[in-house]
């Protein structure tokens with residue numbers, strides 16, 4: 658299947674930011690969305706915005722750190738539409754901090770969300786994709802995996818893991834599946850600075866407001882990878898603001 662219209666696309670972290678913008682962008686192009694996140698009200702608002710505009714979207718409460726939640730997301734797509742064409746693994750947390758702050762719960766959350774969460778998505782969708790003999794993994798990484806900036810080491814390490822897992826998966830995918838890494842730079846979302854200490858959060862938000870690109874720029878990059886003809890795999894897209902060093 659070429660293009661976006663009619664594709665069944667599941668997105669994690671769809672309740673705000675890049676995930677919500679991607680859901681809206683793909684819905685406007687005729688995709689059938691199954692959207693996952695933890696905050697019911699915010700997820701419901703994205704689903705309502707899409708359906709009010711004539712699009713198709715279903716919300717599923719998903720914590721990506723839980724295997725069974727990813728299975729439920731994938732099962733919802735298969736039960737409702739008979740298949741899953743694309744899984745966008747986007748859920749993330751940018752609770753960056755210097756090592757000396759010892760915010761170990763935040764370190765754990767980044768590992769659990771970006772690494773275990775991605776693996777949970779692969780574990781849930783891969784058997785479906787193999788059975789269908791088609792499917793597309795789109796994983797959201799970060800430019801932090803290209804240029805490590807202090808104090809983002811733990812975040813950058815988990816996003817480097819996303820990059821490595823994506824490339825390994827691509828090599829094992831075979832001729833029927835597609836695997837794409839989309840690596841955004843600074844993007845104007847509520848996630849920037851969330852969970853960071855007050856001083857660092859303020860600095861990140863100030864920089865975001867000065868140079869960040871809109872989340873729609875990342876949504877367009879994801880759509881570009883999805884709409885390619887069968888047999889054409891976009892390996893990686895790095896998209897960042899021109900002002901980002």
Ligand SMILES: NC(=O)c1ccc[n+]([C@@H]2O[C@H](COP(=O)([O-])OP(=O)(O)OC[C@H]3O[C@@H](n4cnc5c(N)ncnc54)[C@H](OP(=O)(O)O)[C@@H]3O)[C@@H](O)[C@H]2O)c1
Pocket residue numbers: 669670671672673674675676693694695696697699719720721722747748749750751770797798799800840841842843844845846847848849851
């Ligand atoms: N903004 C940037 O500058 C930037 C740059 C590079 C990469 N990224 C990446 O882009 C992705 C999206 O981030 P964003 O900027 O759009 O921030 P955001 O607005 O905070 O979005 C993060 C999304 O992930 C969800 N999420 C977090 N933990 C989750 C979990 N355990 N289970 C399920 N969903 C979870 C959140 O929903 P709930 O809280 O409702 O669960 C939310 O929908 C992340 O992977 C981030 O690392 C962002």
